[in-house]
Amino acid sequence: MRIRTKLACMVASAFLAAGAIVAVIWISSNDLERLQDQQGQVEALSSSASQLGTLTLQYLLGPNPTAAAQWRATAAQAAADARTPSFSGKTKQSLQGLEVATIQRSTGLFEHLVASTPGQPQARSVLVEALQLQTQEIAATASQLQQLNRQDTTQAIAAADQRVLILAGALLITQVLLALWIGGGMYRALGALEHGAQAVGAGDLSYRIGLRRTDELGQVGSAFDSMTASLQAASAALRQANSNLERRVAARTAELEAANRDLGAFDFSIAHDLRSPLRSIDGYSAILLEENADELSDSAREMLAKVRDGVQRMSLLIDGLLRLSRAGRLELHIREVELTGLVQREHSDPLTTWRCWC
DSSP states (O other): OOHHHHHHHHHHHHHHHHHHHHHHHHHHHHHHHHHHHHHHHHHHHHHHHHHHHHHHHHHHHSOOHHHHHHHHHHHHHHHHHHHSOOOOSHHHHHHHHHHHHHHHHHHHHHHHHHHSOTTOHHHHHHHHHHHHHHHHHHHHHHHHHHHHHHHHHHHHHHHHHHHHHHHHHHHHHHHHHHHHHHHHHHHHHHHHHHHHHHHHHTTOTTOOOOOOOSSHHHHHHHHHHHHHHHHHHHHHHHHHHHHHHHHHHHHHHHHHHHHHHHHHHHHHHHHHHHHHHHHHHHHHHHHHHHHSTTTSOHHHHHHHHHHHHHHHHHHHHHHHHHHHHHHTTSOOOOOOOOHHHHHHHHHHOHHHHHHHHO
């Protein structure tokens, strides 16, 4: 799985958990709002029940049509308040039904009390006692409903907090696990890449990372291994090429040394072969000048002198050529040269120039 996919899963799980928390908060707020509405209705019922008990006492102290009308109106309001809440629990529903029935019985007893005559004191006493008991029961039932509703509100708030805490904890644990899953794998992969880079940097081109991953880091590891394999092959090819070059250079050096030796032998042979006729020419010319000087004319002696001078020049040229052929095999010594005098000698005497260069 790619890293971006893992991060997308992490972000998606965070959004889902946040959405679940928002949904729980919304549902809990609706439940709390409903309980608060019920609490207001129960408080109104409790107030009507208390007024009903007070009006009963007022009527018993001074029976009159106005007090009777107030009692009936309050009883009707209490009955309406008792029927209004839509309780969810069975206990509150049964108490609600009991409250409605009690109010109806109280209304019936009150009407019998109003219809009774003062000449029936015993019957009125029974009705008054029963009516007081019913009004007290109405107030007690209303108080009990109010207490149960408060308990339900408290429990609903605690349950909502608990659900939010559970979801938040689940979100935190999920994010931590995902972070460990993603970060742990990335940390190990980055460590392997770092170790591989250090090994290759130290010269170990045979090192391979071998990351078995399908994400971006796995692709980087595969590219790294391919690069090191290419570098290893190129290095091997370069070493082979250097080895071949060294062998070729050694062979060419040996060939060059053999050629130089052959050239030296050839130069010596050529110089020897060229000097032999020159020595003969010079020797015969010297013999002619020494033994037949009187018989030779001045022009003949001058010509023989030029022949001998040409022989010497030719001998110097041969020696110069021989030294020149050996100069490429001698060690080079660098020194300062007076160019002015060298140019002047070359200009004045070509023979001296040859000696200088040789």
